[in-house]
Amino acid sequence: MMMNPILWLILTVLDIYFWIVLAAVVMSWLIAFNVINGSNPYVRQVAMALRRLTEPLLAPIRNLLPDLGGIDVSPIVLLIGLQFVRYLVVYVAYSVL
Numbered sequence: 001m002m003m004n005p006i007l008w009l010i011l012t013v014l015d016i017y018f019w020i021v022l023a024a025v026v027m028s029w030l031i032a033f034n035v036i037n038g039s040n041p042y043v044r045q046v047a048m049a050l051r052r053l054t055e056p057l058l059a060p061i062r063n064l065l066p067d068l069g070g071i072d073v074s075p076i077v078l079l080i081g082l083q084f085v086r087y088l089v090v091y092v093a094y095s096v097l
Contacts, residue, residue, distance in 0.1 A: 007093045014086045018079060024050035025075045054078075
């Protein structure tokens with residue numbers, strides 16, 4: 001059975017954004033634990049690009065979550081939400097067929 005090209009595009013965009021959020025989390029850990037130098041211009045540029053890509057969805061989640069001290073669980077909530085949307089899109093697409 002062939003996949004609808006629109007469905008493929010939506011799933012691909014969701015998957016790419018999932019990996020971008022994961023890369024942003026890993027990058028923030030590497031900078032926080034001084035594994036990579038945050039003052040390096042290339043590292044700073046990559047970190048800024050990842051932050052600009054993820055903050056529009058992470059900021060509203062942070063506003064909804066209670067303060068947990070120094071722990072930021074908004075990326076986990078976003079990743080679970082992305083997976084939920086992915087499965088919802090597949091479910092709706094195949095229930096229509």
